[in-house]
Structure formats: C-alpha cells, structure tokens
Amino acid sequence: LGSLRISPWMVPASWSSLLNRLQLDDDIDGETRDLFVTVDDPKKHGCTMETYITYRITTKSTRAKFDLPEYSVRGRYQDFDWLRSKLEESQPTHPIPPLPDKFVVKGVVDRFSEEFVETRRKALDKFLKRITDHPVLSFNEHFNVFLTSKDLNAYKKQGIVLLTRVGQSVKHVTGGYKLRSRPLEFAAIGEYLDTFRIIKEEIESLVDVLEGELAEPLEGVSVCIGNCSTALEELTDDMTEDFLPVLREYILYSDSMKSVLKKRDQVQAEYEAKLEAVALRKEDRPKMPADVEKCQDRMECFNADLKADMERWQSNKRQDFRQLLIGVADKNIQYYEKCLMAWESIIPLLQEKPEAK
Template identity: 85%
Template sequence: SSRAEFDLPEYSVRRRYQDFDWLRNKLEESQPTHLIPPLPEKFVVKGVVDRFSEEFVETRRKALDKFLKRITDHPVLSFNEHFNVFLTAKDLNAYKKQGITLLTRVGESVKHVTSGYKLRSRPLEFAAIGEYLDTFALKLGTIDRIAQRIIKEEIEYLVELREYGPVYSTWSALEGELAEPLEGVSACIGNCSTALEELTDDMTEDFLPVLREYILYADSMKSVLKKRDQVQAEYEAKLEAVALRKEDRPKVPTDVEKCQDRMECFNADLKADMERWQNNKRQDFRQLLMGMADKNIQYYEKCLMAWESIIPLLQEKQENKWQVH
C-alpha cells in the first residue's frame, strides 16, 4: 500500500477463515450504514464438492481474495481501522482480545438505536430496492439449485462414460477387422470424458461461487435496508412525541435532529452502495455468462472434434469391405 496510515508498503500475514469472519463482524459493527461484502459460506454441495480437496481450498481462497478486494475498492470501508489491523497485524489474536474500540462503540450505539420502533412505510425508492432484492435472490436461488443438480448429473454421467469407454477397448481385443475402429471409439469417449470433466470443474469452481456470493450479497443489502428502516422509524416516533408535547418549543430538540442526521446518512450511504453494487453485479454477471457460454462451446467443439476424428477410420473400413466383396 502507498497510503499514509500504513507503516510499510508491503505486509505478509497468515489468516484463517475465522479471522475473515472477525473482520466482517467488526466492519458491520463499526460501519452500520454501509453494505459489507459477504464471506463465502461454509457449505459443501454433497456429492459435488469435497471440502478437503485442493480444488475446494483454491475456490475458497479465490472467494476470500474477492472479499478483500471488495473492501479495498470501497471508499469508506478501505479506511476502516479493523481492516488496517487485519492486513498488517502479525498476531491478530492480540487485537481480538482487546476491549471495544470507539468505532465498535459507535456500531453498538446504532444497534441500540435501531431497535424498538416500527416503520409505517418505506419511501418508494427504498421499497423498490427491497422488492428488487427479494426477486433477485429468489431467481438466483432457483438458478443455483438447478445448476447444482446439473453438476451432480454431469458427475454421474462422467462416471458412466469412464466405464463405457474402456468396454470398447476390451472388446477390440476379441475382434480382428473391427479392432482399430473400436479402439478409436474408446479413445473418442475418453476425450469426451475429459472435456466434460473440465466443464464440470469450471461450473463448480467459477459459476456456483458467483451465484452464492450474490445471493449472500442480497441478504447483506436487505440487512442494511432493515437498519435504515429502524432509524427512520425512530425518527418518526421522536417527531410524533415532540408534536404531542403541550409546551411550545422554538425549535426541534437536538436528539431529533441527530436522529434525522442518522437517517439521512443511512439513505445516502445505502443508495451509494446500491449503485456501486449494481455496477459490480453487471460486470461480474457479464463476465460470468460470457465465460459460461465459451466453456460450453469449447466442450461441444471438443466432443465434435473427437467424434469427427474417427469418421475417416470407419469410412476406410467400409471401403475395404466393399473392395473385398
């Protein structure tokens, strides 16, 4: 880093998943008005992903790396003191055991403020955001479930192909004239198996994690939206209480003004984060869908090439047969 708050230009530290979890919790506490990027879930698709495999570890590493980049790109979160500690501290446990910092106290204060009040109705723009997030999460959830089922079926098909190909090779040992074509079919099926394995790996390692991230992102955004609603509800309750008081006051009480400031801060931060999130989403899904299209095209091209490669061999055997007759 070249920022002044970092003592050195470069750091090398070791972090576990629970350390990332600590960082995210601290960001939520200290920056309650902002959208905090989600962490990859500790979930495994049964029969699809082995959580102890190198592939899974690498997929998790990429997701955690993306989490850090999301924070680094944020104009507010990137300056958070907990983020600085996470990136620079050799012994993070020492910081975890420390007392509540000022930033955390601010977060706790907002958490206390945002309880016990009921919102009459959301402003239209935030109501639209809430409806969009519900629909978005529902659609992605459906795609995620179907994609997992497709991957599971592809893996089962792959197992069958790996058993299917060698049968032709074994059969060829019993045949004279058909030996070469049968070996060709066996090799062809082997090439198709390899292509399918690559496609399945791409779906598991690249496609599914993006879907999961954005499902969790929608949940995170809804959480911030709910906090904003609670601050607005508190502001409305305080205004109502002031209006009911009999004594004449020349101006609105200070606590009401502070509550209004909090609400306006929430509104501004949420709208800015929503716009930033939408821009990132468009870029990520454009890249994701184009990548998926390319991978599927490559898969079918490899299978087509494999089958086309044995056609001359089969035609040659057919011609030889006619010449003999």
C-alpha cells in the same frame, strides 16, 4: 422475474439481452490506486488441540497511515471472520462483503483437500479486494490492524470496540413501532436484491433437469447421443462450478445489503416515532428538538451510504456477470459443436440405409 417493475435495475428477459446491456466500467488506473492486498500461500498447521490452515496476506500501500510500504502477515479463517464482524459493528451503514461458507463446498468433504483450500483462498482474496476497493471500509481501523499486525490475537484481547449509535437504544425505541412504508427507491432495492435468490433457484432447477431428465436417457441411445450426453454433462458441471458460486456470493452480498436496509428502517421508524411525539406536545416549540435532529441525521447518513454502496454493488455485478456470461457463451458454443459433430457422424449411415429415415 418478469413481474417485477424495478427501474433502473430491471432484470432483462434473456441472457443475451443481459450480456448486451452489461458495460464494463473503466478499470481504476493502477497508478491511481494506493492499496493492494493479495491472499496466497496456504499452509496447514497441526497441534494436539486442532488442525487449521493459514494464508499469507500481503499488503502494499503508499498511504500515510501505513508505517511501511509493504506488509506480510498470516491469518486463518477465523481472523477473516473477526474482521468482518468488526466491520459490521463499526460501519453499520455499509454492506460488508460476504465470506465463503465455513466448511461446505459442493462435492468436497475434506476441508483440508487442495480443492477446498484453493476455493477458499480465492474467496478470501476476493473478500479483501472488495474491502480494499471500498472508499470507506478500506480506511477502517480494524482493517488496518488486520493487514499489519503480526499478533492479531493480542489486539483482539484488548477489546477495542467502535461503538455505533444504532444499537439497542434504537431497538428499544422502535420495538413497538411498525414502519409505515419504505420510500419507493429503497423498496425497489429490496425487491431487486431478492431476484438473485430466485435466479439461483432457477439455475439449480435447470441443472437438476439437465442431469436427471436428459442425461440418463441420452446415455442409453446410440454413440451419437452418448457424445451429446457427455458434452451436456460437461456444460452442467461448468454451470455448477462457475455460475452458482458467483450467484451464491451475490446472495450473501444481498443479505448484507438487506441487513443494512433493515437498520435504516429502524432509524426511520425511530425518527417517525419522535416526530409524532413532538406533534402531540401542547407547548409551542419553534425549533426541532436536538434528539429528533440527530435521528434525522442518522437516517440521512444511512440513505446516502446505502445508495452509494448499491451503485458500487451494481458496478461489481456488471463486471462479474459480463465475464461470467462470456465464459458461459464460449462453453455453449463448444457444447453445440460437439453435438453437431456427433450428428454429422450419422449422416453417412442414413445415406447408406434410406429406409432408416
């Protein structure tokens, strides 16, 4: 991480310096917000064909586009997945918040267990809150239908699709064109997004070391070392439960950002190809062709939206990691207190038997 030169998002050298640099942005005043969404009350449904879980989605809003001030509908995981795919399709210049993995939760095999369902409920609630807080995604037509429709399947069957201008035509034009280079600011964003995958791998490696190389030897020593080992195991469990899921979410979020960044590169490649084609024409054209101007407009739209969403992503990250690091610091203090008490219990024994020193 130290080799990266990314400004202004440089990764600090230590967790303490990271904590010192994180500043919570002023929370949006509850009185100024006009849309609130929560996910709760999971229920299990079973029939001859399948068994699944639905969640209650409650929406409260004062926006004019909502006919009622409050809605309550139920949705299952595949409905959330449909919403995300529609947002990706209709809002190609904005990174879409990630969904939790479909089945896998570490250490959980039964996807209908209380632990799995509650973990998923929290992730789905966070997914909708990310969209709700977004100044563009929260006004999306599909999001409105998702929050208000009692029969979402009927809407799905209508086949309503918001076609985007960036699609197969761009891929066709840019298929044989190689991008020269990203602008420096977008290259820096790409490098910065990769750092979260590196951090996750380092945390996983640290957990493996703590569990494998330290925990087992400590268990076979004295009662004092046994107490330290137990506290150490609790610390690693907390890291696995608290730290890694947050990093996992930001890795998925960074993948979404990188997907939009790739689309932006395709538009830039199309724009550069069209400029070269215009330059090779013999006739004198004092005015830029309309298709080139449209391509330039699309690229500027990508640039503006990606910059804005990167700033929003940064703000969310600062808040999440500040809260997370405060919790980790508290747990470290508890761990060291347990170890200190364990070692202090040995002092009387050493005083009785000086030769043991």
